[in-house]
Amino acid sequence: MPETPVPLLPPPAEVLxxxxxxxxxxxxxxxxxxxxxxxxxxxxxxVLANPTLFDGPVVACAGTSWPRPGExxxxxxxxxxxxxxxxRVTSSTAPTASLSVxxxxxxxxxxxxxxxxxxxxAAPGRWQPPGGGVEPPPDGERxxxxxxxxxxxxxxxxxxxxxxxxxxxxxxxxxxxRYGSVGVLFLAPPLPEPVLRERFGALAPPERELVELAFVRxxxxxxxxxxxxxxxLSPVLHRFARLRP
Numbered sequence: 001m002p003e004t005p006v007p008l009l010p011p012p013a014e015v016l017x018x019x020x021x022x023x024x025x026x027x028x029x030x031x032x033x034x035x036x037x038x039x040x041x042x043x044x045x046x047v048l049a050n051p052t053l054f055d056g057p058v059v060a061c062a063g064t065s066w067p068r069p070g071e072x073x074x075x076x077x078x079x080x081x082x083x084x085x086x087x088r089v090t091s092s093t094a095p096t097a098s099l100s101v102x103x104x105x106x107x108x109x110x111x112x113x114x115x116x117x118x119x120x121x122a123a124p125g126r127w128q129p130p131g132g133g134v135e136p137p138p139d140g141e142r143x144x145x146x147x148x149x150x151x152x153x154x155x156x157x158x159x160x161x162x163x164x165x166x167x168x169x170x171x172x173x174x175x176x177x178r179y180g181s182v183g184v185l186f187l188a189p190p191l192p193e194p195v196l197r198e199r200f201g202a203l204a205p206p207e208r209e210l211v212e213l214a215f216v217r218x219x220x221x222x223x224x225x226x227x228x229x230x231x232x233l234s235p236v237l238h239r240f241a242r243l244r245p
Contacts, residue, residue, distance in 0.1 A: 001083045009218040013175060013176070013177040013178070013231035013232040013234075013235060014172050014176050014177075014232075014235060015174070015175050015177065015185075015232060015235040015236050015238075015239050016072075016173060016174050016175075016176065017070060017173055018070055018071070018072050018171065018173060018174045019071065019171070020070065020071045020072070020145075021071075021072050021073075021074065021145050021148070021171070021174075021184065022071070022072070022073045022074070022075050022144075023073075023076055023142075023144055023145075023148075023208060024073060024074070024075050024076070025075075025076055025077065025078075025143065026062050026075045026076070026077050027051075027077060028038050028060075028077040028078060028079055029062070029077070029094045029095060031086075031094055034091070035086065035089065035091075035092050035094060038086075038089040038091070038092065039082060039083070039085050039086050039089060039092075040082070040085075042085035042086070042088040043055070043082045043085040043090060045088075046085060046088075047200075050120070050122075050124075052121075053081065053115075053122065054081065054116075055080045055081050055082045056080060056081060056135075057078065057079075057083045057135060057136050058079055058080060058081055058082055058083075058098070058133050058134070058136070059076050059077075059078070059079070059099045059133070059134040059135065059136055059143065060076065060077055060078075060079040060084075060095070060096070060097065060098060060099065060134065060181070061074060061075070061076055061095065061097040061098060061099045061181065061182050062075040062076060062077055062095050062097075062175075063095065063097075063201060064182060065077045068104050072174055072242075074099060074182055076099055076134075076143065076181055078136050079214065081122075081133075081243075084096055084097065084098065087179060095180070096179050096207075097179050097180040097181045098133055098164035098179070098181040098182075098205065099133070099180065099181070099183075099184075100131055100132060100133050100181070100182070100183045100184070101116055101131050101132070101134060101148050101151045101152040101155060101181050101183070101184050101186065102128070102129040102130065102131030102133060102152070102155075102183055102184070102185050102186070103130050103131060103152050103155065103156045103164075103185075103186050103187075103188050104129055104172060104176075104185055104186065104187045104188065104236070104240065105129070105130065105156065105160065105162060105188045105191070105196065106187070106188070106190040106191075106240075107190060107191065107192060107193045107196065107215055108190045108191065108192050108193075109193075110217060110244055111159065111193075111214055111216060111217045111242060112129065112215065112217070112236075112237065113129070113130070113196055113213060113214075113215055113229050114127045114128060114129055114213070114214050114216055114225070114229070114233065115127065115128065115129075115130060115159060115160070115209075115210030115211075115212065115213050115214075116210060116211055116212040116213075116214070116225075116227065117209065117210060117211070118208060118209050118210065118211050119211075121209055123230075125227040125228060126227065126229060126230060127214065127222075127225045127227065127228070127229040127230065127233065128229065128230035128233060129185075129233075129236075130156050130159040130160050130210070131153045131155050131159075131183070132151075132159075132209075134148065134151050135151065145171065146166065148186075149166040149169050149186065150166055152166075152169055152186045153165065153166055153169065154198065156188065158206055159208070159209050159210045160189070160200050160210070160213075161199035161200050161201075161202050161203045162188070162196065162199050162201060164188050164189070167187055168184060168188060168189055169187065170187045171184070171185075171187035172185045172186055172187040173185045173236070173239060175235075175236070176234040177230075177231050177232050178231060180225040183232065185236070187194065196213070197213065200213055216237060217237075217241070218237050218238075219234040219237050219238060221237075222234060222237075
């Protein structure tokens with residue numbers, strides 16, 4: 001029998017080990033006329049506050065299941081970024097969880113690179129690993145772990161200037177956070193801090209989604225960052241320190 005997606009709830013941010021991921025496409029949720037009106041109203045307010053917001057295609061998350069330890073099934077549907085404006089509509093029951101990829105880029109002395117998001121992004125000023133929302137696959141192609149790796153490679157290059165190959169990124173963990181959003185974390189090979197700063201500095205400033213880099217070793221380093229950080233960053237650093245050789 002086909003699996004039934006489990007509705008996502010907004011638990012506290014957590015990081016979970018995973019060995020295998022299966023992605024299953026499901027129909028997009030049907031919205032009522034009122035939900036569509038309220039979504040569009042909320043989106044208009046968001047764009048007015050931040051005109052750089054773009055209503056482009058994105059993969060949203062309908063639910064997850066863990067059929068066995070270490071194996072995660074993610075149910076996804078095609079949507080545009082406007083859909084997430086439903087998070088501001090308290091009467092809506094439609095799932096608004098996102099699906100994203102992030103890359104943990106270590107230095108050769110055991111720290112992790114984090115970047116501060118540009119004021120023009122959806123999370124201005126927030127510190128987080130390089131990454132972003134998953135884009136829908138081209139027509140005729142599957143959304144699978146290989147596609148997520150390609151997304152992660154692209155995000156790493158666009159945000160830090162570091163060129164990696166999909167084969168160099170190891171599946172490391174998944175995060176669950178606000179709205180039940182799911183993030184897939186990949187671990188890149190370590191590089192010296194000067195190399196990372198050089199490659200970041202070579203990016204043209206107008207194209208940067210990250211405006212500043214920092215290197216952190218543990219949650220104790222986070223209070224030293226000027227501004228907010230992603231809610232999953234502290235548990236990620238806990239796990240990274242625990243698993244580091």
